[in-house]
Amino acid sequence: MFRGTSYHRIDPKGRIVIPSRFRDLIGADGTAMITFFEGGLYAYTLEEWSKIEAKMVMLEKKGNQMRRFRRFFIGRASECQPDKQWRLLIPPELRQDAGLEEEIVLIGISDHFEIWSRAKWEEQKNLHEDDMNDEDFQNEIEKLGL
Template sequence: MFRGSSFHTIDAKGRIIVPVRFRSLIQAGGGNGVMVSKLDNGLVAYPFDEWSRIENSIMSAPQKDELMRRFIRVFIGSAAECFSDKQERILIPPPLRHYAGLEKEIVLVGVLTHFEIRSRENWDKENAQQEDDMTQAEVGAEIAKLLL
């Protein structure tokens, strides 16, 4: 499972270093790279086996709803295979970098089955929003159910 956060930089060519603790999970997932797509103003990166599971789930779901078709179009249509180079870096394509606002400082966040790639600025905003969300009783109650 992908866990924890790592603070890194993205170089001028759009390459990022994947943390060592994530590399073994990626390799166990069927390759030396990840599928990357956009979601929630950031990027999501899935090992190939997990991406295959997602695609199978999407193909088996009814696609009558306009919002679901749009999601599939954007999520799958934006996806890119990003392979590791000899220095264990992955190259993030320019359209995905632009979408996520990746310029210099980035954060890789483990989210169990995948990891997210976010700009440091957006990550700091996300953390602040989460702190605000915790003050809402119903959110706190739902989180407490997960942790108990």
């Protein structure tokens, strides 16, 4: 499972270094499927991506909104393979959409990891703090036993 937060820099060519704790999880060749979602990039192993695509086929039957979601979530995805130094080249369109410039944050989220610009990550942290002040949300967290 992907876990933890790492602060890195994206190089001028658009490459990011994969943290060593993520490397074994990605697999021997290190290929990741990366797509844009909710302001950041979501990176999946090929195995997890296959599961997502299988579920997405069912969305076709759910109407126009789900069809559009599928079109953009899968259609914008890119298969990225690391070089010998375990750097992934993030395609320019995905870098631009996610606002990746210099400082980035990689966050392990169990079945995938996310790549955020440092500025957008700080915004996400603030939103989380706001969420934690919401009583209904606190009740949901308590149901998890936390």
